[in-house]
Amino acid sequence: MKPRPTSPAAHRTVLLLTAVCAAALTATACGGSPGSAPPVPGKSGGAGPDYLADAPEAAAAAMPDDSTMAKIRKRGYLIVGGSSDAPLLSQKNPTTGKYEGFDADMGRLLAAYILGEPNVRIVSSATQTREALLQNHTVDVVFQTYSITPERARQVTFVGPYLSSGFQIATRKGTQGITTLADLNGQTVIAGANTPAIPEIKKAAPKAKILTFDTDPACIQALKQGRGKAYVQDNITLAGTVKTSPDLQITGEPFNEGNMGIGVPKDQPEMSKFVNTWLTKVIDDGHWSKVWKANFGDTLGDKTPPVVGSVPDVYSSKD
Known part of the structure; x- marks a missing residue:
């Protein structure tokens, strides 16, 4: 049978459908899915984790002009003391150069709360240097499975707990x-x-x-x-x-x-109160659980978040 000639209108329709299908296939090949929303600019930094797309942001009134938080906001990034070689917690990906893991992600959430964007610079710290990094203000906070002890609490302020863990x-x-x-x-x-x-x-x-x-x-x-x-x-x-x-x-x-806290300089009570408010918020709204599941879900299963402020008062002693 001889094929019927195609009308100009039908030809344009075919071309349009072909272009739409090609675009859909390209999106799928790039890791997206048909109908998926584009990433939020500045929040996820590209495809990024889902929890950053709707990360909470602090009101301007919570960051007065002379506060530590306002200074961080003016600087444009949060400085976090953390690990570069702790799998699932904070490890630098040799291919992308980005830090991955629970602690790294929590740092990004806090940065997004202050800055509106997850801009973080991580300073690699060892167990024996964390107090010094906070005391001399080399870092703004420490996220590094920082076990809360009375001896450490005399040198830094602990916010949290943000994690709990037993020894094995x-x-x-x-x-x-x-x-x-x-x-x-x-x-x-x-x-x-x-x-x-x-x-x-x-x-x-x-x-x-x-x-x-x-x-x-x-x-x-x-x-x-x-x-x-x-x-x-x-x-x-x-x-x-x-x-x-x-x-x-x-x-x-x-x-x-035992309990693990977020380390904050001892001489910045307004920062510790601010971080405490943030941590309570991301636990209550489910962001903490999203970060846990993304990093530890396959290995340790689900976990109930810790109760912020549940650490005994002796750990907050200033003497």
Whole structure:
């Protein structure tokens, strides 16, 4: 059968439909989905996480001209003390150069609250340098699984808790007979320098030799090299570490659950009050849970957010 000639109008219709379909296919190939809304400029920085698209912003009245928050807003970015090598918490992606993980995302949420945009600069800090970075105002805040202790609270202000975690024991895969701290008595045990794990080890295994390192990767490397029988750390940190280290395992049940806070300089009470208001807001409106699910959902499942202000008053002591 001989095909019928196509009218000019029909030809234009075909061309239009072809263009629409091509655009839809291009959007899908770029990671979008047909009908999906474009990312919010300045908020997500591109495709970005969903939780940034509707991140809360502080009212101008909450940031008076002479306040720390106003100075941060004028500067144009928030300076966060954090890790660059903690999987699922705050780790620099070698390909994109961006920081990824729960702590990194919480920092972006706070930046968006102050600036209207998630502009953050992360200063890499070690366990032993966090107090100094806050005291000399090198950083505005610290997001780094910062365990709240009375000794630390005498040097910095803790807002929160924003996380809670129990300690667990990591060993090389195949290690048997270690399920509690008491099982480490007489063994060499690895721990982060200046962490709450150290007194717990001393109490439960007084004959253990404790080998400390400044960073989690250094502790993990020592464990892999056999320099210690086990590594004791909070289970949130270990979840990220073991996920990327299949030659290690977590053993036993979590113990001595503790609270982690956001570090703020001691001499900036208005900033700590502001951050407290922000943290309460992002927990109540579900942003905290979105950030948790995005980073820990596959590994640790759902988690109930901590109750802000539930830390005993002794942790806020100024003496």
